[in-house]
Amino acid sequence: MHPNSDFMHRCELVDLTRVAQGCFRLKLYAPALTGAEPGQFVHLRAGSSTDPLLRRPFSIHYVDQKAGEIWLLIRVVGPATSALSRLRPGAELDLLGPLGNTFPAREEAAAAMLVAGGIGLAPLYFLARRRLEAGLAFDLLLGGAEGSSLPGDAFFDCAGLKPMLATEDGSRGFKGTVVDLLKQRLESGEKPSRIHACGPVPMLARVVDLGKIYAVPVHISLESLMACAVGACLGCVFPFKINGMLEYRRVCRDGPVFNGEEAHFNFV
Amino acid sequence: MSDSCLSATIAGITMANPLVAASGCYGYGFDYRHCIDPACWGAIVVKGTTLHPRLGNPPPRLVETPSGLLNAIGLQNPGIAYFLKYIRVRLPELGCPVLVNIAGETLDEYRRLAALLNGVDEVAGLEVNISCPNVKKGGISFGCDPALVYELVCRVREAYRGPLIVKLSLEAGNIVSVAEAATRAGADALSLINTIKGMVIDVQKRRPVLGNSTGGLSGPALRPLAVRAVWEVSQAVSVPVIGMGGIMQAEDALQFILAGSAAVAIGTANFVNPAVPKEICDGLKRYLADNGFTHYRELIGLARPGS
Incomplete structure (x- = not known):
């Protein structure tokens, strides 16, 4: 940890695993950050040169309090994420955090619906596991263009999660977008207490529209x-x-x- | 080396060191407190403040470029009345002198802003922004014409008795003429350079990336242009120059000081490394000790011929 600072940290990369096509999970040893809550993020420096220049923000994907770890889920989209995906365990990462607000933590009797598009899974996985640990009901809906772009079953099984998948090519789960899947669930009469959504902006816009139609509050990340x-x-x-x-x-x-x-x- | 080797007085403002947090990059000075003590700065220049609240430009407002950053914030701010009512009283908590960057759409707006800030104890001085590339009215449109700059700075000078700094752009092809005009009109110091207007195109969408189409370039990509500007301006005017443009580390700050800067401002580097003011102070002290200097002011303009 940086001297005289609550928010500046140097953390060791403990594990880096490819979990889907172009998608990596990083585990960082960061005991000072294990108080983070679902929804919060870290601002990570991808190298020490001036190109790429800026830090990159990443949602906190999970906090493993026992191991003193925070996890990040990263999709490779450019030079910074590409550099991160090539790191080896033992590498030291420079990050700021935890930053930002959290998903509202109100306990609800009725199930919450967690709707993730692609890498939008990152913060909702954390929220899902926290709800699971607290015994709160929820459904996790996850969509992607194709099956290979989403983590495999083992990724969810070992966390005790059972996501409902939607793929546009129909290769895994429901054939269509995650919004189509959400719409079907709401049309069939399901009444979640609230929807938490994270994904591309056009997807979030459609989820919010559905929330208005079915009178379900929607929180977007x-x-x-x-x-x-x-x-x-x-x-x-x-x-x-x-x-x-x-x-x-x-x-x-x-x-x-x-x-x-x-x-x-x-x-x- | 003791801390006193970095003490500075710019435009009559006493500063613990010659490092200034650049306007627009540091909010009102409070946002980085969890990372670093704001008192480590020589001074902080707060976000560009306008007469009326401004919504700012539509997003996206940022795009990264090779070793640089284009921004088009568009002077989003709550306006001078809000600043005076709610922010002013908190400024002493920061523990260093605070300057207010003012931006108007007309000459009269600059004058009114200056008049409203005249005699405000919590504000150590003004930085007059005649170089913002991201607003349609005012900003850079004032900063390129030496006659207009003279007129503008005269009006601000009449309305404001405290330290007055004028922030210049390199977009003015004649930055030295503009600098001379600002000085003749009564500027106590000059800060340079503001960002330079640039653009990035998204080739998939076949549209500019930024919501405002263009934005101001900052970061290391800008540095050589800024060092050159400081070199030229500091030899032409007798007032101190606050140099800025892509300073990331002590060596960069030294380039500006050796070119003729009496102080240096740091903007984009804060985004990358919030500890940058502390690290640069430490680096400057090391350089002084290693090279047999006792105070940083001995280095100002030392790269000039005949120095």
Whole structure:
């Protein structure tokens, strides 16, 4: 840990495993970060050169308190994530965190629905395991373009999770998008207490629409390129409509979890 | 080396060291407190403040470029009234001098902002932003014309008695003429350079990446241009220059000081390494000790011929 700082850490990479096509799970030894809650993120430096220059934000994928570890789930999309995917155990990573707010932790009798699109699984896996550990009911819905882009069954089995999968090519689970699957579940009369969603913005917009139709509150976890990640630079904002007025809110500091009804998707 | 080897006085503002947190990168000084004590700065320049609240530009507002960052925030801020009512009173908690960066859409807005901040004890001075590349009115449109800069700085000078710094852009092809105009009009110091307007195109969408289409380039990619600008301006004017542009480490800060900067400002590097002010101070002290200097001011402009 960095001297005189609660938020700056140097952590050892304990394990790096490929869990799906282009998708890696990193386990970091970071006892100082094990107080993190589902929804929070870390701001990670992918190297020591100036290219890539900025840190990259990643949702905390799980906290293993016993092992003193935090886990990250990373999809390779560019040079920074590619460099991270090539690290070897023992490597030291420079990160800030835990940052951001959390999914609302209210205990609900009725089941919550956790709806993940692709790498949007990262924070919802953490939330799902926390609910499982607390004995709270939930369903985890996970969608991807094809079966190989999603982690295999063993990835979920060893955590005691039973996700409902949706793939657009129909190679695993429901044939269609995760939004189509959610719609089918809601149409069939299921009434979750709330929906927690994370994934691409167009997907989140459709989940929020369904939530409005079926009167289920939706919480969304947003992704954004960030510079500071502490609320200073105003670079990561997303549009919201609050009392009819457009407002830009910081994904890093005001979020990343927001009330979906307030998000101004039409503006994007 | 003791801390006193870095003490600085810029535009009459006494600073513990010559490092300044650059406007727009440090909010109002409070956001990084969990990472580092804001008192480690020589001074902090807060987010560009306007007469009326500003929503800012539509996202995306950031895109990374090779060793650089394009931003198009668009001066999102709650306005001067909010600043004076809610933020001003908290500034002493930061433990270092705080300057307010002001940006207007008209000459009169700059004058009114300066008048509202005149005599405000918690504010150590003003940085007049005539170089923002991300707003349609004001900003850089004022900063390129020496006659207009003279007029603008005269009006701010009449309205504000405290330390006055003018922030310049390299977009003005004649940065030295603009610097001379600002100085003639009564600027106590100059800060340079602001970001330079750039663009990135998304070839899949066949559209500019940024919501504002263009943005201001910062980071190491900008550094050689900024060092050159400091070199030229600091030889042409007698007021101190606060140099900035891609400073990531002590060696970069030294380049600016040797080129003629009396102080240096740090922006983008904070995003990468929040401990950067402390690390640069330590690095400057080491350089002084290793090279037989007793105070950093002995280094200012030392790279110039004949120094």
